[in-house]
Amino acid sequence: MLNFTVAEVNLSNLENNMKNIRTLLNGVKLLNIVKADAYGHGIVAISNASERFGADALGVATVEEAIKIRENGVSIPIIVLFQHYKKDSDLVCRYNLTPIISNDECLPYYNDYLNKYGGKLGLYIKVDTGLNRMGAKPEDVLDLAKKVLSYNNLSIEGINTHYAGADMTEDHAKEFTRNQINIFNEVLSNLKANNININNAHTANSAALISYKDTYFDMIRAGIILYGYPYSDVSSIEVKPILNLKSRVILVRNIKKGESISYGMTWTANKDTKVAVVPVGYADGISRKLSNNWEVKINGKYYPLRGKICMDSIIIDVGNDNIKSEDEVLIFGDDERLNAKTMADKVGTISHEVLVNIGYRVKRLYI
């Protein structure tokens, strides 16, 4: 049985995006963010492809995500970006993951495991420079570093922070980011003054990569830009969306002037027309907020979506055109008008959310 709605993921676009990102880096390392099922693109395929295309490390949110890709052949460092629970400390050691800590809570747990089974663990310290989500306060970092180094089986592999508004262009946001950069630099100097030299410092997400050259340090963390969305209209590099959400027309029907379409009768035909029903709906990640407010592309032409978006279908006005069942439909993807960014703008969110919302029912196909 064939599911007609697919997310076609173009891995050579991924490779090109990585190449173009590298042109900014001058030897700085590249960490590919693959959390949340690689922003909906499929975590295993994107992780393996990232490694093949030369990523220096991968970033995930959870220990579970990390184990999944480790078990599927990833051998480069896997950095667990978010705090993990104490009970997962064993798994972090066993799967050779790189955790990021905000405090000392997990240290004795790592130590217990490593004493029992041998080995060493390199971890990251996270510095909270203003996002106020995770991380040690700047003034607590030195003590935390010393505590880590007091265990002979633990080392500090890296240090990082995350920006709260690197994508924003308002003056107050730029000032906020500048301040975060300064705080991070001060933390590094303070560690250095105490003879603690840390190799892998990183701070830049996609937005900082484009807008703040002095955020690169030793490595950058590429998320949304990797998937083809630069996050800013004034990007200095070219990237292309790597995912096309496609389906096929399942029914073509005649509608008479005066008839309404879909739940809530929110759209009424002002002349006789034809509609195409396409089997993709809000269960597949097409926000209901796009009801009467999106287009799709069929045979190279754009057609408006009519009525409410249903759980499993959308209804497209194809006028008098010769559209047949099983014709291919682009919902969004590598298209100027129909992409995750234009869709996000319409529903008041960011392209990250549009991509991660692509449902489990949509098969990911790699080309």
Ligand SMILES: *Cc1c(COP(=O)(O)O)cnc(C)c1O
């Ligand atoms: C998700 C995430 C990123 C990537 O953010 P983008 O905006 O997608 O580039 C970078 N760093 C951390 C800590 C993250 O959680």
